[in-house]
Amino acid sequence: xxxxxxxxxxxxxxxxxxxxxxxxxxxxxxxxxxxxxxxxxxxxxxxxxxxxxxxxxxxxxxxxxxxxxxxxxxxxxxxxxxxxxxxxxxxxxxxxxxxxxxxxxxxxxxxxxxxxxxxxxxxxxxxxxxxxxxxxxxxxxxxxxxxxxxxxxxxxxxxxxxxxxxxxxxxxxxxxxxxxxxxxxxxxxxxxxxxxxxxxxxxxxxxxxxxxxxxxxxxxxxxxxxxxxxxxxxxxxxxxxxxxxxxxxxxxxxxxxxxxxxxxxxxxxxxxxxxxxxxxxxxxxxxxxxxxxxxxxxxxxxxxxxxxxxxxxxxxxx
Numbered sequence: 001x002x003x004x005x006x007x008x009x010x011x012x013x014x015x016x017x018x019x020x021x022x023x024x025x026x027x028x029x030x031x032x033x034x035x036x037x038x039x040x041x042x043x044x045x046x047x048x049x050x051x052x053x054x055x056x057x058x059x060x061x062x063x064x065x066x067x068x069x070x071x072x073x074x075x076x077x078x079x080x081x082x083x084x085x086x087x088x089x090x091x092x093x094x095x096x097x098x099x100x101x102x103x104x105x106x107x108x109x110x111x112x113x114x115x116x117x118x119x120x121x122x123x124x125x126x127x128x129x130x131x132x133x134x135x136x137x138x139x140x141x142x143x144x145x146x147x148x149x150x151x152x153x154x155x156x157x158x159x160x161x162x163x164x165x166x167x168x169x170x171x172x173x174x175x176x177x178x179x180x181x182x183x184x185x186x187x188x189x190x191x192x193x194x195x196x197x198x199x200x201x202x203x204x205x206x207x208x209x210x211x212x213x214x215x216x217x218x219x220x221x222x223x224x225x226x227x228x229x230x231x232x233x234x235x236x237x238x239x240x241x242x243x244x245x246x247x248x249x250x251x252x253x254x255x256x257x258x259x260x261x262x263x264x265x266x267x268x269x270x271x272x273x274x275x276x277x278x279x280x281x282x283x284x285x286x287x288x289x290x291x292x293x294x295x296x297x298x299x300x301x302x303x304x305x306x307x308x309x310x311x312x313x314x315x316x317x318x
Contacts, residue, residue, distance in 0.1 A: 051251030077141030082231025
């Protein structure tokens with residue numbers, strides 16, 4: 001975000017041994033079931049890079065391109081997966097369905113997003129590879145859509161490529177905004193700036209879309225297969241598994257969007273991108289929307305340690 005931290009409210013504070021050690025600033029918006037703004041903190045109407053919270057709309061693009069895909073593979077196409085074995089197998093399955101191999105992926109070679117998986121890979125003698133990158137499911141979906149339409153698979157990340165034009169159209173339609181800035185995401189894909197308010201309304205439109213539409217098909221697949229959207233040790237999976245009808249997606253630099261089945265929604269960004277603030281802020285925001293479930297205790301727990309014992313926490317402050 002372009003504004004300075006001093007101009008933004010504190011969304012989370014760092015408490016160690018009873019002492020306030022630091023703060024995390026940011027912007028947040030909560031929408032009521034009718035779509036009206038219930039709470040606005042910071043500058044939620046300013047453009048931000050949505051990072052991976054844009055993936056559901058990038059998955060809408062492959063459906064609009066005519067790719068025959070459903071269920072767990074469609075959820076994978078909207079994922080930031082942990083590169084657990086079942087994720088890697090599904091990426092290969094999606095690629096093979098289009099007659100492609102891992103060599104077609106243009107994701108950078110990375111370690112798994114999940115630390116447990118990364119440590120297991122390295123201890124077993126593995127190394128960074130494109131399929132391990134958390135965006136490889138999205139890229140596999142794009143590639144399969146290109147093959148289905150006889151589009152070039154070498155240039156599928158170019159902003160002018162047909163699949164990227166469809167992705168941009170889906171994002172702008174759903175947010176009801178024109179992209180404020182264009183850049184390059186960590187996976188090499190086009191990155192399009194929209195507002196947090198626009199993102200919250202876009203996710204709301206996914207869960208409220210008519211059954212059978214591309215938007216609803218993506219939302220339904222993600223909610224039916226949350227482990228393919230994230231991973232077995234991830235907050236998005238826990239939330240969608242515990243709260244019926246919730247649609248949840250994280251993005252890098254601590255962007256988060258959630259929509260509930262009745263249209264309530266939230267979106268926030270921690271300005272400094274601190275992952276440790278995401279869970280506490282997410283849990284507090286969901287409670288402010290009226291969600292009551294013990295999974296929020298799990299999501300919101302961010303203890304601080306000293307000498308091997310818990311001596312404090314990162315906690316939400318709004």
